Amino acid sequence: MNGIEELIYSMFLALSLALIVGKVFEELFVRLGVPPVLGDLLAGLILGKTLVNLFPINDVVEVFSWFGVSLLLFYAGLETRYREFMKHVPEYGVITCGEVLSAFVIGYIVGTLFGYSPIRSYFIGTILVATSVSLSVRTLIEIDKLTTVEGRTVLGIAVLDDLAALIILVAGTSLAVTGSFNIMDLLRIAVTAFAVWFILVFALHKVSSHIARLAIKLHIEEPLFAVLLGTFSLLAYLTKFIGISYLIVAYAAGLAFSEIRGVRRIAESVRSMAMPFSTLFFMVTAASIDLKTVISFQYLPFYALMVLAAFMGKLLGGGLTSYLIGYPPYSAIRVAVGLFPRAEFCIVAAYIAVNSGILSSEAYLAAIMIVLITNFLTPPLIKAVYLKGPEVTYITPRWRRKSAHVYK
Amino acid sequence: MDANTFSKAARKILSLKVEDFISKYRDLLPQYGVVGEEENIAKIIELIGNNKHYIIVVDKKNKLRGIITYLDVLLMLGGPKATAVFLPLSSIASSLRRIKVSSDVLPRISVRKIMEREPHRVKLEETIEEAIDVMEKSHTHYVVVVDKEGKVKGIITAHAILRAVLEEMKS
Numbered sequence: 054m055n056g057i058e059e060l061i062y063s064m065f066l067a068l069s070l071a072l073i074v075g076k077v078f079e080e081l082f083v084r085l086g087v088p089p090v091l092g093d094l095l096a097g098l099i100l101g102k103t104l105v106n107l108f109p110i111n112d113v114v115e116v117f118s119w120f121g122v123s124l125l126l127f128y129a130g131l132e133t134r135y136r137e138f139m140k141h142v143p144e145y146g147v148i149t150c151g152e153v154l155s156a157f158v159i160g161y162i163v164g165t166l167f168g169y170s171p172i173r174s175y176f177i178g179t180i181l182v183a184t185s186v187s188l189s190v191r192t193l194i195e196i197d198k199l200t201t202v203e204g205r206t207v208l209g210i211a212v213l214d215d216l217a218a219l220i221i222l223v224a225g226t227s228l229a230v231t232g233s234f235n236i237m238d239l240l241r242i243a244v245t246a247f248a249v250w251f252i253l254v255f256a257l258h259k260v261s262s263h264i265a266r267l268a269i270k271l272h273i274e275e276p277l278f279a280v281l282l283g284t285f286s287l288l289a290y291l292t293k294f295i296g297i298s299y300l301i302v303a304y305a306a307g308l309a310f311s312e313i314r315g316v317r318r319i320a321e322s323v324r325s326m327a328m329p330f331s332t333l334f335f336m337v338t339a340a341s342i343d344l345k346t347v348i349s350f351q352y353l354p355f356y357a358l359m360v361l362a363a364f365m366g367k368l369l370g371g372g373l374t375s376y377l378i379g380y381p382p383y384s385a386i387r388v389a390v391g392l393f394p395r396a397e398f399c400i401v402a403a404y405i406a407v408n409s410g411i412l413s414s415e416a417y418l419a420a421i422m423i424v425l426i427t428n429f430l431t432p433p434l435i436k437a438v439y440l441k442g443p444e445v446t447y448i449t450p451r452w453r454r455k456s457a458h459v460y461k
Numbered sequence: 462m463d464a465n466t467f468s469k470a471a472r473k474i475l476s477l478k479v480e481d482f483i484s485k486y487r488d489l490l491p492q493y494g495v496v497g498e499e500e501n502i503a504k505i506i507e508l509i510g511n512n513k514h515y516i517i518v519v520d521k522k523n524k525l526r527g528i529i530t531y532l533d534v535l536l537m538l539g540g541p542k543a544t545a546v547f548l549p550l551s552s553i554a555s556s557l558r559r560i561k562v563s564s565d566v567l568p569r570i571s572v573r574k575i576m577e578r579e580p581h582r583v584k585l586e587e588t589i590e591e592a593i594d595v596m597e598k599s600h601t602h603y604v605v606v607v608d609k610e611g612k613v614k615g616i617i618t619a620h621a622i623l624r625a626v627l628e629e630m631k632s
Contacts, residue, residue, distance in 0.1 A: 132556045134578065190560070197566045269581075269598055276598070314579045315599045317558075 063109035064117065070100055070108055071333045079332075087428045088188060088396045093335035094421055101340025108340035118337040121330025122401065123303040127285055128327050129215070130307015131320040135258055138212055138308060145209035148374045152210065152392060153217040155370025156181045159362045167355060172234040176406035179225050180420050181359075181366050183218030183398030186211035189391040192432045198439045202448050203384050206375065207391035215304070218398050220246045222405065223298040229409040246297050250305050253288070257309030265313035278322050281310055335397070338404040338417070347415040359419040360426050367392040379451040383442040390438050393431045395423050470629035474622065479592055479606055480585035482625070483614065489621040489628075491603075493517055495613060496572060498526055503568035505529055515616050517605060518576045524611040527576030537575060538564055582607045585614060592617055 071093070078092030100108040160181035164174025189207055193199040199208075224243040228234060268280035285306040289299035307323075310316065372389035376382060403420035406412040474482070483490060493515040494508035505516050509531050518527040539561025557574040581599040583592045585608055595604050602619040 134556065134573075137573075190557075194557075194560065194562050194566055197569070199566075200569055200571075269595070312579055315581050316579055317577045318600060 060111060060113045063111055064113050067109050067114045067117075067333060067337075068329060070096070071336045072329055074100060075332050075336050086432070088185070088394075088424070090335055090396050090400065091421075091424060091428070093332050094339045094400065094424075097336035097339025098344065100336070102343040103339075103345055108336065110337060110341045114333070114337060117330050118334035121327055121332070121334045123289060123299055124323060124327035125331040125334075125397070126219075126300055126303035127307040128320060128323045130304045130309070131311050131316060131323060133212060133308055133311055135254075135308055135312045141209040141212055145206060145213055147378055148206065148371065148388070149210050149213040149217055151374025151377075152184075152367055152370030152389075153182055153214060153221070155373070156363075156366030157221065159366040159369070160359075163358050163362045166358070170234070172228055173406075173411055175225055175228065175234065175239075176402065176412050177359075177416065179218070179221050179402045180399055180406070180416065180423070181363050181395075182214075182221055183395065183402070184211055184214045184367070184392045185394055185396030185398060186214075186391070187396070188394040188428055188431055189435060192435045193391070193439070196436055196439060201439070202445045203380075203387040203391065203439070206380075206388050210371070210388070210392065214392070215398070216250070218402075219301055219304060220250070222398075222402050223301050225402075226298050226405055226409075227296060229405070229411055242297070245295070246301055249295065249297060250301050253302065253305045254309045257284075257306065258312065261310050261313050265310075265315070269314070275322070277313075277315060277319055281306075281319055282323075284310075335400060338400055339421075342404075342407055342414045342417050344414055344418050347413075347418050352415045352418075355415060356419050356422050360423055363395060363423045363427055364393060377451070380448055381445060383438070384445050384448065387435075387438050390431065390434050393434065394427045395420075396428070399424055466630050467626070471626050474626045474629055475588065475590040475593070477589050478585070479583050479587050479589065479617065480614075482589055482622075483606060483617065486621060486625045486628075489624045490615060491515055491618055491621070493616050495519055497521070498571075498573045500572045501568060502534065502570050502572065502575070505534060505572060506568060509534070515603065516572075517613050517616070518572055519613060523613065525580070525582060525605055525607050525613050527573070527578050528580045528605060529572065529576045533558075533575055533577070534567070537562055537567055537570075580605055582611075583617070584609065589617075589622060593619070593622065 075093045075096040078096045079089035080092070082092040082095075083089050097108065099105060101110075157178040160178030161174045164177035169177065186207060189211075190199065193201075193204045193207070198204050220243055223246045224239055227242045228239060231238070264280060264284070265277060268276045270276075271280075273279060285303065288302045288306055292299045292302050310319070313319075368386075368389045370389075371392045372385045375388045376385035380388065399420045403412070403417045407414060407417045477485075492513045494505075494511070494513035495517050496504055496508070496519070498518055498520055508516055514531055516529040517525065518529065520526050537557075537560065557570065558577075562570065581595045581601070582605045583595055585606060592604050596602060596619060604617055605613060606615040606617060608614055
């Protein structure tokens with residue numbers, strides 16, 4: 054058997070394991086009411102290096118899994134609404150900055166406490182940043198509090214939170230390439246990433262409806278899908294020349310195209326296409342890391358502190374910032390609790406760090422624990438804080454209050 | 462039925478302008494309601510109760526923003542203890558289309574969160590043939606008609622076009 058054939062067979066083995074075993078676990082976890090991504094991770098843990106060692110990991114499987122993540126980000130962008138996103142930038146930008154910074158800094162401190170170098174601590178911080186709000190939303194809908202002020206704030210922050218986490222992660226990956234930790238470099242990359250992201254979204258959104266209108270006139274099969282995926286791929290390729298991860302472009306392209314005609318069908322197509330490969334990705338992350346050695350009491354303080362930091366970061370950041378801009382204390386706590394759950398992003402960050410040799414496998418296990426524990430604890434916590442205390446109907450930010458007092 | 466008269470009638474209808482079609486075959490077209498983006502699902506349910514099967518969502522300037530059909534409302538109904546479908550990352554924050562909610566919460570969700578955004582549309586001066594082409598490419602059986610400024614003028618369904626061909630045959 055020659056090399057290519059062998060790679061193809063391993064690819065089919067990986068996909069079949071992902072779509073059969075991974076999906077069985079996903080189904081199980083959905084029924085338990087936790088994010089299905091945990092199912093993929095468990096399947097990966099069992100089939101991967103930690104236990105059975107059946108899951109094939111090679112370049113082809115990894116390439117397809119990264120392709121899956123970029124499609125997943127593209128899809129997330131398509132499902133977000135450009136107008137709502139832009140509307141939320143000033144409104145919830147302040148709280149987002151506060152909670153992201155606080156989650157990151159607390160992670161950084163935890164890293165330093167365990168004697169990690171700055172670059173390793175940076176990634177510990179990154180793991181703790183991104184909120185995956187879907188579980189909070191589900192719980193809020195269940196108790197019918199999604200339309201409250203706090204519920205809307207959680208939604209608004211969540212959209213911006215993704216971008217902030219993405220930028221921190223992208224800046225981190227560039228650090229991983231150079232291997233040195235330099236604050237100025239870091240800031241430069243972060244600012245470039247942010248600028249590229251913003252300009253791209255803005256410019257592409259301007260021309261997106263023209264592109265879509267031209268595409269629909271084509272006589273080829275699935276013209277709109279082909280044109281969009283083509284544009285996305287080209288942009289992802291071009292990031293090679295500016296030294297910024299293609300992941301940032303994936304989300305930007307999705308958001309820019311989120312208001313074209315017929316976006317719903319395109320989003321569905323992208324979702325179908327992303328599904329097998331993103332499942333593959335999360336299984337690869339769990340399968341490629343040997344966790345046998347890190348499941349030990351020796352690391353218990355680290356895991357405990359990481360999980361605690363995951364809660365504290367959002368509680369301090371989200372709570373304090375929203376309190377400072379004028380939310381009553383109980384509202385501020387409600388907002389903070391809604392931001393607790395972590396999911397996909399946490400795993401992506403940990404995997405990048407471990408895979409590039411910056412962090413070792415205990416960080417990855419810590420990420421899994423964070424996802425697991427935040428997702429189990431958040432629903433009861435949300436119910437506790439939202440169902441007690443008065444309902445808030447309207448909140449005026451502090452900076453607008455002064456002018457109101459003039460009329461008194 | 463004569464194949465020749467059918468093809469003649471079909472060709473005539475296909476070459477009609479959308480503007481002429483919606484004025485000539487007004488009674489074949491489905492009833493539709495128009496709501497603002499800020500409304501919630503309660504309003505939609507009320508309109509569906511009044512036999513309006515297509516609900517068009519417009520912004521403050523009356524421009525087309527989205528569409529909701531009765532199927533969209535049904536798809537979100539998940540019984541008393543509904544479970545949600547998880548979306549990756551935070552995309553769920555802006556769009557709740559794929560989530561299932563209980564019937565007592567559904568009426569309070571905003572129209573904007575579940576509507577199909579930016580549906581395909583045809584302009585008044587385009588032909589019925591072009592309208593069918595748009596339906597094919599968007600995999601739907603309806604298309605919204607707008608004027609030059611993007612204001613909603615009506616809705617054409619595949620069913621109405623076929624009925625119009627059949628009526629044309631009779632005359």
